[in-house]
Amino acid sequence: MSLHFSVLASGSTGNATFVGNEKGSILVDAGLSGKGMEGLFQQIDRNIKDLSGILVTHEHSDHIKGLGVLARKYDLPIYANEKTWQAMEGLIGTVHPDQKFVFNVGEAKSFNGLDVESFGVSHDAAEPMFFSFHQDGKKLTLITDTGYVSDRMKGVIKDSDMFIFESNHDVEMLRMGRYPWSIKRRILSDVGHVSNEDAALALADVIGDQTKRIYLAHLSQDNNMKDLARMSVEQVLTERGFEIGEQIELYDTDPKNASPLVYI
Template identity: 70%
Template sequence: MTMRFSVLASGSTGNAFYVETGEQAFLVDAGLSGKQMEALFSSIDRELKNLSGILVTHEHSDHIKGLGVLARKYKLPIYANERTWQAMENLIGNVDVEQKFTFDMETIKSFGGLDIESFGVSHDAAEPMFYVFHHEGKKLVLITDTGYVSDRMKGIIKDADAYVFESNHDVQMLRVCRYPWNIKRRILGDFGHVSNEDAAIAMSEVIGDRTKSIYLAHLSQDNNMKDLAKMSVTQTLEMKNMPVGEQFELLHTDPKTPTVLTEI
């Protein structure tokens, strides 16, 4: 059975990602309200009650806003590392102990033919981590919320069939925007978010022969635009002799509308 996925929502207002195989179905993060999450699932013709569990990347509200509500309503297992559990315990309300599972960083958990690999990123959270999904020789990478992409990360995410890759901001837009300087400094720093150009440079070092699609994710609503992100990433990749639209394509994500459920 093939692996399918949808970026349900991506951006500063909330993030959620869905992946399924024939036997398993996981949600990564629930950064929108319970009602919004139910509507997103309905729009891809899936039901929350059928989830195998929810994987958490980190405790920021745009990733866990609806987590407690969904876990309680649908009795879903939640997977997060120990420090993330400690950081979000008071933010998600009461969750039964039987629903709480630890997923350590830099480990692999297997769920009936779906191997999920966790890896650390550089972000101002307790212990942020993202995931690589392996199923029947296919590889799907989810990486956002990182100030930079280290060589270690590149080694883990190299040569995937598909990427959901942060392309958070345009540096010039960020520099002149209305944000206070301390916020700008945070975003631009090593524990903030990756810019369009830096994302493209990292992509150029991990794209492999089997890479077919890259979804530009977690765009800032104030300091980026879909067309600008795509143009910036395209220019940088093409300068590195990686023509977009030949072997692989760049695709948009949206804060409110899910991407089409896509098979790898």
């Protein structure tokens, strides 16, 4: 067993990602209810009690809904940066001080031989951050909930073997949709979410020779569709010389169904 992962849930209604190796595993975010999270772990035949901890990207409810419940029930440590801890006060219930750990932006920590590198993103949260995971020369990057992908972010995430990458909305669907203009403006802003086309343009800059799989994540329920996201990203990448289906595979993620465990 080597570095492996499953996108347990991804979308507007809740987000969670499982990452492990032969020695242990961690959870990134717990954006569904405690019961919902337990069901997702059953889908991949893993036990929550075996986790080494939970990493938190930011305090929005679709990333922390089940966090307090899981931490208390399974006595799990939680890792978040100081500003996120402050923002989560009152949102996750009481967590014992012994379960609270600080993992700041730009730091790296090791969990059972799995090296985790944090990096900041541009989102309307206290101090949102995401992660690249490294083991034995392999690299997995998780990046969603950002209004754009800066050169600094690209420098951290480039040349990953696999990406879990935000492809939140189709711009025209969003503009023509039912959301109030204030919400549309927030999503389209630099602290909102990345569109299908912008995701593809960013990916074109970070895909390396060893990149094999890209999981399109955090799709909006109202302003995107799996087929549309995949088609839009594939079109842009193909125009830039990438061979989709041969060199690189694109995969969907789902808000309710875990992706099969993949070993890198």
